[in-house]
Amino acid sequence: MTAASRAPQDARRGTDRAARLRAALDTKAAPYAFIAPFFLLFGVFGLFPLLYTAWVSLHDWSLIGGNEGFIGLENYRVLLGDAKFWNALLNTLGIFAIAVVPQLLAALLLADGLNRIVRGRGLFQIALIIPYVTSIAAMAIVFSTLFGTEYGMVNQVLGVFGIDPVNWRGGRLSSWAAIAVMVDWRWTGYNTLIYLAAMQAVPKDLYEAAALDGASALRRFWRITVPMMRPTILFTVIISTIGQMQLFTEPAVFDTGGAMAGGTQGQYQTVMMLVFQEAFRYGDYGYGSAVSWVLFLVIVVLGLINVLLTGRIKGAS
Amino acid sequence: MTVTADRPAQAPAGRPRRPAGRGRRLRRLRERAPLTYAGLLLTVLLSLFPLWWMLVIATRTTDAVARFPPVLLPGGEFAANTGRLFGNAGAHFTLGLWNSFVASATVSLSVVLFCSLAGFALAKLRFPGRNGFTVAVVVTMAVPVQVGIIPLLVLMQWLGWRGELQAVIVPFLVSGFGVFMMRQYAAQGVPDELLEAARIDGCSTLRTFWSVVLPVLRPAMVVLGLLTFMQTWNEFIWAVAVLTPDNPTVQFSINQLNESAYARDFSLMFTGAAYATLPLLILFAVFGRRLVGRIMEGAVKA
Numbered sequence: 160m161t162a163a164s165r166a167p168q169d170a171r172r173g174t175d176r177a178a179r180l181r182a183a184l185d186t187k188a189a190p191y192a193f194i195a196p197f198f199l200l201f202g203v204f205g206l207f208p209l210l211y212t213a214w215v216s217l218h219d220w221s222l223i224g225g226n227e228g229f230i231g232l233e234n235y236r237v238l239l240g241d242a243k244f245w246n247a248l249l250n251t252l253g254i255f256a257i258a259v260v261p262q263l264l265a266a267l268l269l270a271d272g273l274n275r276i277v278r279g280r281g282l283f284q285i286a287l288i289i290p291y292v293t294s295i296a297a298m299a300i301v302f303s304t305l306f307g308t309e310y311g312m313v314n315q316v317l318g319v320f321g322i323d324p325v326n327w328r329g330g331r332l333s334s335w336a337a338i339a340v341m342v343d344w345r346w347t348g349y350n351t352l353i354y355l356a357a358m359q360a361v362p363k364d365l366y367e368a369a370a371l372d373g374a375s376a377l378r379r380f381w382r383i384t385v386p387m388m389r390p391t392i393l394f395t396v397i398i399s400t401i402g403q404m405q406l407f408t409e410p411a412v413f414d415t416g417g418a419m420a421g422g423t424q425g426q427y428q429t430v431m432m433l434v435f436q437e438a439f440r441y442g443d444y445g446y447g448s449a450v451s452w453v454l455f456l457v458i459v460v461l462g463l464i465n466v467l468l469t470g471r472i473k474g475a476s
Numbered sequence: 477m478t479v480t481a482d483r484p485a486q487a488p489a490g491r492p493r494r495p496a497g498r499g500r501r502l503r504r505l506r507e508r509a510p511l512t513y514a515g516l517l518l519t520v521l522l523s524l525f526p527l528w529w530m531l532v533i534a535t536r537t538t539d540a541v542a543r544f545p546p547v548l549l550p551g552g553e554f555a556a557n558t559g560r561l562f563g564n565a566g567a568h569f570t571l572g573l574w575n576s577f578v579a580s581a582t583v584s585l586s587v588v589l590f591c592s593l594a595g596f597a598l599a600k601l602r603f604p605g606r607n608g609f610t611v612a613v614v615v616t617m618a619v620p621v622q623v624g625i626i627p628l629l630v631l632m633q634w635l636g637w638r639g640e641l642q643a644v645i646v647p648f649l650v651s652g653f654g655v656f657m658m659r660q661y662a663a664q665g666v667p668d669e670l671l672e673a674a675r676i677d678g679c680s681t682l683r684t685f686w687s688v689v690l691p692v693l694r695p696a697m698v699v700l701g702l703l704t705f706m707q708t709w710n711e712f713i714w715a716v717a718v719l720t721p722d723n724p725t726v727q728f729s730i731n732q733l734n735e736s737a738y739a740r741d742f743s744l745m746f747t748g749a750a751y752a753t754l755p756l757l758i759l760f761a762v763f764g765r766r767l768v769g770r771i772m773e774g775a776v777k778a
Contacts, residue, residue, distance in 0.1 A: 182680075189681035193597035194609055196590040197650045201616055204647035208624030208631065215627055269519060272512040279513075284768050286520040292760040292767075293527065295710045296727040297749035300734050301530045304742060310542035312529075348523060349771065356772040397618075405622045408712040408727075417735035431622060431713065438626045439717050448626050455623045462618070 209455070216449035222442030234449035244450060246425050247433040248457070250335070254410075254429065255403040258339035262347050263395060269347070270354035271380065284355075287348030299341055299412035306337040306413075328413065334427035341409045350395050357391035358384060393469045397462055404458045407431040430454045530753070533746040541742040557747040566736060568722055569748060572729030577755075579645050579725065580708040586649040587704045588697045594650075595658025596689050600666055601681070610659065616652035625717055632718055639720045648708060654700050661696035662689065699770040702763045706756055726752045 216234050219227040238244050269287065273280055290298070305312050306327040314324040327337045361384060369379045385392070406429045414421055414428075419436040421428025428436075430450065438447030529548075533541055536551035562570050597603075598610050628647060629638070637643040666689055674684040690697075715725045721732055730748040733741070760767070 182678075185680050187603070190597045190601040190603035190606070193593040193601070193681075193685070197594040197613070197652075197655055198609070200590070200650040201652065204628065204631075204649075205616060205619065205621055205624070205652075208627040209619060209621070211627035211630075212624050215630070265519075269516065272516050275512050276509065276516070283516050283520065284772075285764055287523060288764070288768055288771070289527070289757075289760070290523050292706060292756050292764070294727065294749070294752040294756060296712050296731055297530070297752040298526060300730060300745050300749050301526050303734075304533075304541060304746075305526070305529070307541075312546050315544050315546065344523070344526065347519075352768060352771045401618065401620055405620055407622070408710075411712070411716075412731060412734060415734055415740070417731075434626070435713065435717065439629075444626050444630065451623045451626060455620060458620055458623075 212448045212451050212455075215444055216446075216452050218445050220443075220445035220448070222438075222444060230445070234446050235453075237446065238449050238453060243425060243428075243433060244430075244453075247421075247428050247430045247450075250331075250421065250425075250427055251404060251406060251429045251431075253331075254335045254338050254342070254406060254427070255400070257335055258342040259396070259399045259403060261339075262343040263350060263392070263399070265343070265347050266350035266354050266395075267385070269351040270358055271384070273351065273355050274358045284352060287351055289348070290345045291349045293345070295345070295408045296412055298345070299409045302337070302341045302344070302409075303413050303415065306340075328422055328427075331424075331426040334410075334413070334422060338406075338409050338413060338427060341413075342403070342406070346399070350399075353391060353395060354388065357388045361387045389469060393465060397465050400461050400465065401458055404454060404461065405431050407435070411435075430457075527753070530746050530749055533743055534750040536743055538741055538743045553743065554747070557743050558751075560744055561747045561751070564733070564744065566721070567729045567732050567748065568724055569726070569729050569751070572724040572726040573751065575641055575644075575724065576709055576726040579641060580705045582645050583648045583708040584701045584704040587651050587654045588701045590650045591654030591658045591700060592662075592690065592693055592697060593685065594655045595660075596662045596666070596685055596693070598655070599659045599662035600668070600671060600689075613652050613655045613659070617656055619652070622713060625714060628714075629717055638718055639723055641723070643718045644708075644711060644715050644725060647714075648711075651704065654704065657700055658693060658696060661693060665696070666692050695766060696770070698763055699766050702759055702767055705759060709756060 217229060217231060219230045219233075221227065273283060276283075304310075306314075308314065308324060308326045308328070311327070313327070318324065325333050327333045365383050365387070366379055369383055374382065410421055410427050410429050411419060411432055414432075419428070419432045419440060421432050431454070434447050434450050434454070437443045437450060529546075532547060532550050534557060535554040536547060537553055540547045540551070561567070594613070598606060598613065632638050632643045637646075670688055670692075671684060674688045679687070710727065711725070712727045712731075715728045716731065719725065719728055721728070724732065730745065730752050733745045733748050
């Protein structure tokens with residue numbers, strides 16, 4: 160710092176009231192100036208659209224006609240009776256369930272494995288995180304091809320075991336499974352690293368005490384490792400919930416038609432795909448906003464359930 | 477498992493090392509290693525296979541996709557495929573690649589700068605309302621921003637930005653996660669004595685930030701920049717909503733190839749996918765170790 164050598168003289172000159180005033184102003188104002196860009200930009204492009212979604216959802220609002228008047232909760236009334244909405248919600252929750260449960264269990268097991276080994280751990284960590292740093296749309300294209308009905312490699316491999324080709328896009332469960340595989344491929348390694356870090360922070364004397372008491376390795380894993388990692392597991396569950404409820408890219412690319420319909424029967428149309436379809440394909444902003452806002456509430460409710468459930472398990476044990 | 481009492485009972489907090497006992501370590505290796513290594517190797521193979529296969533098809537002609545047994549080694553068509561990709565009239569791939577670079581780089585620089593400023597202020601400066609602002613930042617992290625895309629699009633229409641590159645840049649110039657991450661890092665990493673010394677030397681707060689704080693924050697800034705670059709590069713729903721096919725991002729562009737109605741050209745799609753993935757893999761090769769380290773500290777949100 161070049162200022163360092165000059166400063167003591169400045170201080171001794173003390174009478175310079177302008178400088179002191181400037182310093183006081185700096186101390187008072189600088190913090191607000193530093194946080195202002197974040198709060199301003201987030202307010203305009205993050206918070207405002209979110210709140211404005213609620214406002215738009217109370218209107219008959221379309222791409223072509225613009226705002227055509229306040230209609231109260233009409234969009235929500237339509238939504239509650241709309242089979243397409245319930246279908247999309249079911250798909251989103253279904254893909255979430257069959258993706259996240261195996262993903263987090265696999266991550267726990269992998270983290271436990273990494274925690275046991277010494278040699279090559281760093282290399283494994285790097286290899287496992289690579290899917291996380293790939294392009295989502297690009298990999299969705301690759302997986303969509305792997306899950307092709309006639310030419311797809313997954314079906315070819317299944318054929319080797321005498322299993323008939325699966326029409327992955329055709330059925331509800333099969334399309335969910337294909338999308339869940341894409342999601343898990345990307346996120347398992349990421350969660351593994353988070354779990355590994357949490358495992359390494361569990362005090363080792365707990366294990367020794369348990370081992371002295373004769374607890375088996377499996378028992379120690381479930382009775383010590385998992386409970387000690389509860390905050391971390393909750394963190395990953397909440398992050399996964401928020402992410403998965405907004406699932407869009409994988410199913411949208413899987414659906415090569417580009418209509419955001421999620422298959423012929425909408426068997427894998429997620430809520431975000433429905434929002435996109437209603438708002439940007441059909442131009443119905445008002446209804447699309449109602450769907451968005453309900454999705455937001457679903458995310459909040461699921462988050463609260465996560466926290467409450469974890470709290471209760473904690474209270475019980 | 478064996479019982480060992482040959483080392484001190486308490487383990488160091490934070491980032492403990494492996495147990496010191498060498499005999500125990502060897503025995504554990506012998507007991508556990510083969511199965512553990514096999515499981516991990518299998519997972520790594522599954523993790524890398526789709527990427528490998530992407531490269532294989534990108535270097536071959538389209539019929540390689542459907543062959544059985546599957547083609548598993550690269551061929552010699554990469555240059556030809558690349559030529560077709562960049563020459564494809566419908567995809568605007570070159571422009572898409574350029575747009576994605578500009579958007580990702582701009583957003584990364586902005587996020588790193590603004591989040592460092594705010595994170596430092598919230599961690600180290602004392603001012604009325606600091607706690608409230610910090611809580612607000614944490615709350616914004618949990619806000620699913622995608623939910624607001626319809627009004628955001630209306631906003632872009634008002635601004636006349638629909639179809640323009642700034643539409644995928646300006647809304648993402650800050651991130652609540654970024655502020656939180658920098659706040660955590662600054663709280664631990666920037667010693668108060670250093671700030672005090674700078675203050676006594678007569679540095680203004682901005683000057684202190686620039687010459688004293690930023691150098692300390694650099695490791696976290698690199699990771700935040702990398703993550704932001706990845707995120708912006710991957711942005712899909714918003715790009716497809718607000719941009720047009722003749723001015724796309726790279727993700728939008730490869731999706732155009734994916735959706736084109738005529739005979740699906742897999743080697744073309746996979747070459748596009750490879751080019752869309754490559755920049756991220758290069759960044760990872762350079763900064764990957766740091767990224768792994770930060771994820772391990774629980775400092776990285778999805």
